[in-house]
Amino acid sequence: MEEQTIQRLEQKANRLRALVVKMIGPEKTGHLGGACSLAEILSVLYFGFMRHDPENPQWPQRNRLILSKGHAGILQYAALAECGYFPQQWCRGLKQLGSPLQGHPDKNKVPGIEANTGSLGQGVSLAAGVAAGLKLDFPERPPRVYAITGDGELAEGQIWEALLSAAVYRLDNLRVVVDQNGLQATGPTKERFPIPHLEEKFRAFGFAVFTVDGHNVREILEALQKAEEVRGKPVAIVAQTVKGKGISFAENQPSFHNGAMTREQYETALRELEEKAGEAL
Amino acid sequence: MTHRTHNQRMEYGKTLVELGREDPRIVVLEADLGKSTQSCLFEKAFPERYFEMGIAEQNMLGFAGGLALAGKIPFVNTFAVFAAGRAYDQIRQSIGTAGLNVKIVGSSAGFSDFGDGATHQSLEDLALMSAIPGMTVLSPCDGPETVLAVREAARIQGPVYLRLSRNDVENVFPPEEKYTPGKPVVLREGTDLAVFTTGILASQALQAANEMEKQGVQVQVVHIPTLKPLEEEAVLPLARGKKGILICEEHSLRGGLGMLLCYLLRNLWVPKEVLAVEDRFGQSASSHEELLQAYGLDSRAMQEKLWKLWKG
Numbered sequence: 179m180e181e182q183t184i185q186r187l188e189q190k191a192n193r194l195r196a197l198v199v200k201m202i203g204p205e206k207t208g209h210l211g212g213a214c215s216l217a218e219i220l221s222v223l224y225f226g227f228m229r230h231d232p233e234n235p236q237w238p239q240r241n242r243l244i245l246s247k248g249h250a251g252i253l254q255y256a257a258l259a260e261c262g263y264f265p266q267q268w269c270r271g272l273k274q275l276g277s278p279l280q281g282h283p284d285k286n287k288v289p290g291i292e293a294n295t296g297s298l299g300q301g302v303s304l305a306a307g308v309a310a311g312l313k314l315d316f317p318e319r320p321p322r323v324y325a326i327t328g329d330g331e332l333a334e335g336q337i338w339e340a341l342l343s344a345a346v347y348r349l350d351n352l353r354v355v356v357d358q359n360g361l362q363a364t365g366p367t368k369e370r371f372p373i374p375h376l377e378e379k380f381r382a383f384g385f386a387v388f389t390v391d392g393h394n395v396r397e398i399l400e401a402l403q404k405a406e407e408v409r410g411k412p413v414a415i416v417a418q419t420v421k422g423k424g425i426s427f428a429e430n431q432p433s434f435h436n437g438a439m440t441r442e443q444y445e446t447a448l449r450e451l452e453e454k455a456g457e458a459l
Numbered sequence: 460m461t462h463r464t465h466n467q468r469m470e471y472g473k474t475l476v477e478l479g480r481e482d483p484r485i486v487v488l489e490a491d492l493g494k495s496t497q498s499c500l501f502e503k504a505f506p507e508r509y510f511e512m513g514i515a516e517q518n519m520l521g522f523a524g525g526l527a528l529a530g531k532i533p534f535v536n537t538f539a540v541f542a543a544g545r546a547y548d549q550i551r552q553s554i555g556t557a558g559l560n561v562k563i564v565g566s567s568a569g570f571s572d573f574g575d576g577a578t579h580q581s582l583e584d585l586a587l588m589s590a591i592p593g594m595t596v597l598s599p600c601d602g603p604e605t606v607l608a609v610r611e612a613a614r615i616q617g618p619v620y621l622r623l624s625r626n627d628v629e630n631v632f633p634p635e636e637k638y639t640p641g642k643p644v645v646l647r648e649g650t651d652l653a654v655f656t657t658g659i660l661a662s663q664a665l666q667a668a669n670e671m672e673k674q675g676v677q678v679q680v681v682h683i684p685t686l687k688p689l690e691e692e693a694v695l696p697l698a699r700g701k702k703g704i705l706i707c708e709e710h711s712l713r714g715g716l717g718m719l720l721c722y723l724l725r726n727l728w729v730p731k732e733v734l735a736v737e738d739r740f741g742q743s744a745s746s747h748e749e750l751l752q753a754y755g756l757d758s759r760a761m762q763e764k765l766w767k768l769w770k771g
Contacts, residue, residue, distance in 0.1 A: 238530070285557050293528060297552035303518045304553055307525020307533075310510065311486075315529070336549070339518035347510070 179396060183226065187395045189455050190260070191221035195424045196451035196459050197256035201272045201279075204444035208272075211434040212328060213253035215359035215392065215419035222398045223324060224257045232262040235289040239321050242292045242308055246301020246337075247328040247357065249436070251283035254291070263290035299334025301325050302354055306344045306412075309352040320351040327354065330362030332373050338383070344412040345384025352412040353405055354385070357392065359421035363435045380414040392417030424451060464627040465602020467659075468566055471623055472497025474609040475534060476504045483508075485613065486531045488523050490516050495625070496536040496566040516541045520549035520563070527559040532613060538572065539565025539622060543584035554618050555591040562612045563588070564621045569658065569709035570741050570750040571625035580741030580750075585657075586714025588620035589687050595640065596686040598622045600661035601630050604684065607638035615640070622658060626747045629662040632682070641688035643697055649679035652765055653701045655694070657683040657716045660707050660756060667761035676769050683716060691723045698724050703768025707734040709756055730771070732764045 195217045202208030220243075224230070228241040245254050252272065259266050264278070271277035278287040282296030293304045305325035312320040327337065344352050356376065360367050367373070380387045386408040388401040398417065405413040421435070422428030425447045431437075439447060452458050479485045479501055488510045493499035502509040510526075512519040516537055523533040535542065542565045543550070554561045565584050572579040589596050595615055599608040605623065612619040631646055646661055647668050654664040661682045668678035681697050683689060698704050704724070708716040717733030724731065736754055744750045751757040 242528075293524070294553065294557040297548055300521050300549060300553045303521025303549070304525040304528065306518075307522035307527075308529045309525070310522070311526045311529025311531045314486075314508070314531070336517045336521065339513075339515040340521065343512055343515070343518055343522060346513070 179399060184395050187221045187226050188218070190225050191217040191395070192424055192451050192455035193457070194221060194253055194256045194260065196448055196455055197259070197269065198252050199425070199439070199444065199447045199451065200459060201252055201256065201269045202439070204441040205438055207436050207438045209249040209252060209436050210425070210428055210439070211361065211421040211431065212247060212357070212359065213250045214423045214425060214428065215421045216250050216253055216326065216357050217424065218393050218395055219326070219355060219357065219398060219417055220253055220257045222395055222402070224261055226399060227402050228324070229321070232290065235263060239316065241322045241324065242305070243324045243326070244293045244295065244301045244305040244308070245283060245326050246295055247298065247326060247331055248282040248295030248301070254283060255279050255288070258288065258290040261290065264288060298331045299336040302327060302337055302340035306340050306349055306352055309344070309349040310347050312351060313349065323352050325352065325354045327356050329356055329358040329360065329373070330367050330371070332356070333371050341380070341383040341385065348410050349412045350409055353415060354412065355415045355417060357419055358416055359419045361421040361430065361432050361435065363432065365432050376416055380416070385412050385414040387414045387416065389416045389418065392419035393423055424454065426450060463630045465630055466627050467599065467602055467605045467623045468495070468497045468625060470602040470605040471564065471609055472500040474606045475501045478610065478613050479505045479508065482532065482613065484530060484532045486510065486526055486533050488512050488519050488533055488535045490514055490519050490537045490541070492537055492566070495538070496564065498536040516546040517549050520546040520561070521553045523561045524553040524557070524559045527561050532560055532562065534562045534564055536564050536566060538579060539568035539581035539584045540579055543581065543587045543620070547587055550618070551591055555593060558593050558617050560616055560618070562619045562621065564623060566623045567625040568622045569624060570754070571747050573744050573747045573750050576743040577740035582711045582736050582741060584622060585686055585710050585716070589714065593617055594687060595619045597684065598657040598686060599684060600659060600682045601628050601632050603630055603634065604632035604638070608684065611638055611640060624659045628659045631661050631665060638684065640685045641690060641693055642684070643693055644682045644684060645679065645697065646682050647678070647680040649677040651677045651701065652703050652705065652768055653679040653681060653698055654705045654707060654761065654765070655681045655683060655716065655720055656707045657686060658709055660709055663751065663756070663758040664707060664761060666758035667765060670758070670762055671765055676765070678765060686716060686719065689719065689723065694720060694723050695727065698727055698729060701729060703730045703732070705732050705734065705761060705764050705768060707756060707761060709751070711736050730768055732768060734760055734764060
């Protein structure tokens with residue numbers, strides 16, 4: 179793997195974070211924490227790994243990304259805007275009346291969004307269904323489907339129903355990526371509602387499992403590459419992350435699950451991120 | 460009037476196989492009730508396009524949404540009470556908000572699973588499904604109409620809820636009638652009173668109308684094939700000029716055909732009566748007919764109401 183690629187994807191992740199900060203703006207609430215924990219993962223998928231074409235969002239053989247943790251949709255908007263799926267100026271209207279950029283993603287409003295999510299626990303079922311449909315149409319080399327969940331979200335029972343069905347139908351074109359940032363809305367997942375032995379659970383449900391540092395671009399890329407070699411079973415990638423990553427005052431702070439930045443914090447966040455991204459927005 | 464009977468779910472199962480032959484995009488999902496819903500016929504014909512999802516309705520509806528996203532036309536099967544109830548949130552959130560092309564078939568609806576009692580009898584499904592923006596809601600009256608409704612469901616682009624009964628019902632849908640969503644079907648002409656029904660109560664209404672005729676009262680019987688779409692202009696001409704209107708449904712009073720028609724006909728100053736289930740769950744019984752009678756939805760109960768309307 180080229181050092182240049184790694185560096186480009188790291189910088190892109192921080193650029194996405196900076197875009198998220200700008201989209202939310204000062205003194206307004208937004209799901210900053212769970213967006214930032216996912217930045218490297220989306221950076222790698224959209225800019226370094228997935229086969230997709232912003233010029234042709236409906237290309238049948240494209241890879242799909244379904245954000246089951248729909249509250250991080252703001253980061254997906256940043257990525258899609260960066261890819262050129264829609265004009266950057268849309269980002270200024272986030273969550274305003276009539277805006278295509280809703281608080282949670284809507285596929286009929288935003289090119290590049292693959293499914294409507296937001297009611298937690300439903301994205302893996304959708305992704306598994308897409309993966310099964312693609313296997314019918316492209317049995318030789320079915321396009322890959324990435325479902326991204328949070329770790330707090332794993333308390334939803336439907337997730338486990340979906341995992342069972344993915345194994346039954348041997349959906350080896352499905353990858354479930356867990357953004358394990360360890361914080362849910364009201365506190366640490368370990369204290370609020372712990373779900374221990376996650377990797378073992380996935381394995382017992384019939385998945386091939388890889389664990390990565392979710393902020394290490396190289397590790398994410400390697401896991402995605404290894405997933406390509408798995409046959410006959412779906413893949414889970416447990417990404418250990420930090421909620422609010424990249425913004426000093428927001429890291430590991432449950433209050434930034436859906437918190438507001440003061441004007442000062444807003445300036446600080448942008449400064450920190452632009453420095454890391456190596457460019458100003 | 461013919462006295463031949465058909466079973467809605469049998470007609471459904473056969474039609475699904477025909478559709479599967481005609482269109483490779485048709486796929487079928489089931490939650491371990493394939494023999495009851497008759498989706499088993501499709502499994503036999505097209506095993507590679509049949510998904511047994513286990514007893515897990517929530518995932519089944521989401522998975523179906525995914526298949527629709529991949530360009531398939533999924534028909535999802537389970538009992539009406541589980542489809543509309545257990546998986547309501549998946550239908551609303553994953554399918555409804557995105558307008559996904561999923562066909563939800565609520566089998567054994569109303570009281571038709573008579574033996575299994577309250578947990579298996581579905582008296583709220585029409586209200587729940589009608590409340591979802593963009594959902595088309597079909598409620599055929601007999602076997603032959605079921606064939607047309609299933610084909611229409613496949614043609615419609617977007618989510619559809621199809622309500623089916625478990626037991627044999629008399630054929631009453633006019634053989635020459637074209638199936639048009641939103642268009643009421645007059646099953647019997649009559650100038651004095653009008654009965655509006657949906658689903659399998661049509662044959663009960665026809666019986667009641669025949670009895671009334673013996674007493675010299677002419678009762679029009681109208682079947683409503685689709686609760687959504689249904690517009691004022693479609694029902695108003697059929698209600699105008701009558702001395703009274705009776706609306707009957709095998710469903711809760713709350714959010715069903717009765718309330719809907721009373722709203723659509725709100726500017727028509729004609730006495731209206733509704734026969735529906737009033738704030739009660741179902742229960743076990745030895746036959747479907749017994750329950751219709753016990754809950755006041757059979758032809759005898761209809762006649763009583765019709766007399767009341769006639770005498771003013």
